[in-house]
Amino acid sequence: MTDLLTSAQMRAIEQAAFDSGEVTGAELMERAGQGVVDAVFEVFPKLQDSRPVALVLCGPGNNGGDGFVIARLLSERGWRTECYLYGDPARLPPDAKANHDRWAGMGTVVPFGDWRFSLRWGYGDAEETPSLIVDALFGTGLTRPLADDLDKALRELDTRFPEGTVRRVAVDAPSGLCMDSGRPIDPDHDGELPSRQDLTISFHRLKRGHVLANGPEWCGQVRVADIGLDQGALRLARERLREDLSDMAALAKPDIYFLRKGGEEYPIAHKYDYGHALVLSGGPGRSGAARLAARAALRVGAGLVSVAAPGTAMAECAAHLTSVMLRRCNGASDLGVLLEDDRLNALCLGPGLGLGAATRDMVVTALGSRRRCVLDADALTSFADQPPTLFAHLHSKVVLTPHTGEFARLFPDIWERLSRQPERGPAYSRIEAAQEAAARAGCTVLLKGPDSVIAEPGGRALVHAASYDRAAPWLATAGSGDVLAGMITGLLARGFWPVRAVESATWMHVEAARSFGPGLIAEDLPEALPGVLSSLGA
Numbered sequence: 001m002t003d004l005l006t007s008a009q010m011r012a013i014e015q016a017a018f019d020s021g022e023v024t025g026a027e028l029m030e031r032a033g034q035g036v037v038d039a040v041f042e043v044f045p046k047l048q049d050s051r052p053v054a055l056v057l058c059g060p061g062n063n064g065g066d067g068f069v070i071a072r073l074l075s076e077r078g079w080r081t082e083c084y085l086y087g088d089p090a091r092l093p094p095d096a097k098a099n100h101d102r103w104a105g106m107g108t109v110v111p112f113g114d115w116r117f118s119l120r121w122g123y124g125d126a127e128e129t130p131s132l133i134v135d136a137l138f139g140t141g142l143t144r145p146l147a148d149d150l151d152k153a154l155r156e157l158d159t160r161f162p163e164g165t166v167r168r169v170a171v172d173a174p175s176g177l178c179m180d181s182g183r184p185i186d187p188d189h190d191g192e193l194p195s196r197q198d199l200t201i202s203f204h205r206l207k208r209g210h211v212l213a214n215g216p217e218w219c220g221q222v223r224v225a226d227i228g229l230d231q232g233a234l235r236l237a238r239e240r241l242r243e244d245l246s247d248m249a250a251l252a253k254p255d256i257y258f259l260r261k262g263g264e265e266y267p268i269a270h271k272y273d274y275g276h277a278l279v280l281s282g283g284p285g286r287s288g289a290a291r292l293a294a295r296a297a298l299r300v301g302a303g304l305v306s307v308a309a310p311g312t313a314m315a316e317c318a319a320h321l322t323s324v325m326l327r328r329c330n331g332a333s334d335l336g337v338l339l340e341d342d343r344l345n346a347l348c349l350g351p352g353l354g355l356g357a358a359t360r361d362m363v364v365t366a367l368g369s370r371r372r373c374v375l376d377a378d379a380l381t382s383f384a385d386q387p388p389t390l391f392a393h394l395h396s397k398v399v400l401t402p403h404t405g406e407f408a409r410l411f412p413d414i415w416e417r418l419s420r421q422p423e424r425g426p427a428y429s430r431i432e433a434a435q436e437a438a439a440r441a442g443c444t445v446l447l448k449g450p451d452s453v454i455a456e457p458g459g460r461a462l463v464h465a466a467s468y469d470r471a472a473p474w475l476a477t478a479g480s481g482d483v484l485a486g487m488i489t490g491l492l493a494r495g496f497w498p499v500r501a502v503e504s505a506t507w508m509h510v511e512a513a514r515s516f517g518p519g520l521i522a523e524d525l526p527e528a529l530p531g532v533l534s535s536l537g538a
């Protein structure tokens, strides 16, 4: 499991390691600086052959301390390095001060106020133009927006050495980015930080801000440097912070053990061992979404899948369905009759279902049957004017899969808090929003986006970040959400517990898109699933 840490957790881990006598602050800072330098040359090997000139921008805390270590290590590799300090050297924390003093014996530390002078005169000559700028201003300790003078100087620096002309590397975080939420603490610039990094190096584990919200956009690439802290330190740290499971977050990953069909437990399995999913369809001309979901449910391994369509859409559905079966369902009362068959163990309502009272009634009937159930799209929006009516019927076997717009309709107050421009850190995050929504709804919530967050009431949150090496821009295509709803339904039919179904489906959905690549349309996603399952060894 890959934990995603908050700044407070990271600080507590560090403290736990100090208290156990396992390591000193100076040792950690040295490893952090070394980790950055190693990552820089590993990710950008050509830097070895470029002009060996670097600017290191150091801040008033330990992030700045890491900067002084980096300056020293670069200098030892023969780089001409200049450090700029934003802050009073006398007030640096002890380890940062020690590294400042050590560096000051080797090279220059230009006080921040001299920046523009130095930049204009010190770097007028092409030979002196830096090929590396290291941002060691603020990391996990950022609490407020960058001061105007600093912000202005950084923007000037960005203009003077535009993207592509130098490598920009951030120590732990691009300064100005909140590491708990991935949101810039920059209300005066609408969240536009002074500069975009090419590489950000985190320590020990990724922080939440590296994968949430705008984090990936500002971090560039991310690498995690191992600084020798172990998992035991996290356990200790959490005890000290008096945290429960809901304070934890991790990256989502597929559940390979349960995805595998057959094996020792079921050498010869019957199709009913893998459940029977029922997907409700809208009327004529609107059945495509349900059919997509149904195909995905079958491809992900449900034993049987049926589409339940109104009489008027039966012919249209019949013309398109083969292995997926078809039932007539003209509304809530027909659905009630269908659900007398208790082999139907997972339901999907929403894709193309239509807005209004008929959908609401079907949702209430489906929820009343206590089946595992996915509510998506129209099944959510139909309750936009009366979310409490929906919440009153939800139970622990339900999954809500809102995209941002649907989430805003069901949880307007949570959304308002999440969309307000943060003025202080740590800022309210999509993890907290999804967890609050799950607690209110009493069921699992998947808040969809490039940073999808999965939360169940009182549980650890999971994040699937379709960014960095898992970016899947091709998923922004009509119907891809319907496929995801179907995949989750298929896994629920197979017996997955909701949060595990969502975790596996979200990961495989992105993987299917990545394996197909450009030109993807939603129909391709279910067809890419066999390849994804095989590659997982399922």
Ligand SMILES: NC(=O)C1=CN([C@@H]2O[C@H](COP(=O)(O)OP(=O)(O)OC[C@H]3O[C@@H](n4cnc5c(N)ncnc54)[C@H](OP(=O)(O)O)[C@@H]3O)[C@@H](O)[C@H]2O)[C@@H](O)CC1
Pocket: 010, 011, 013, 014, 028, 029, 032, 059, 060, 061, 062, 063, 064, 065, 066, 093, 137, 138, 139, 140, 141, 142, 143, 144, 145, 146, 147, 171, 172, 173, 203, 227
């Ligand atoms: N934890 C670990 O295991 C390890 C941590 N390591 C490193 O330490 C970093 C965390 O260090 P840190 O806690 O000193 O925080 P950091 O980000 O340097 O800034 C804090 C200072 O900035 C100030 N300040 C805040 N916002 C401001 C603003 N807008 N404008 C102006 N000032 C502002 C704030 O002042 P205050 O809020 O107290 O007034 C305080 O003085 C971490 O990111 C990593 O790089 C590694 O060495 C190895 C292991």
Ligand SMILES: [K+]
Pocket: 063, 135, 136, 137, 138, 139, 170, 171, 172, 173, 174, 175
């Ligand atoms: K930084």
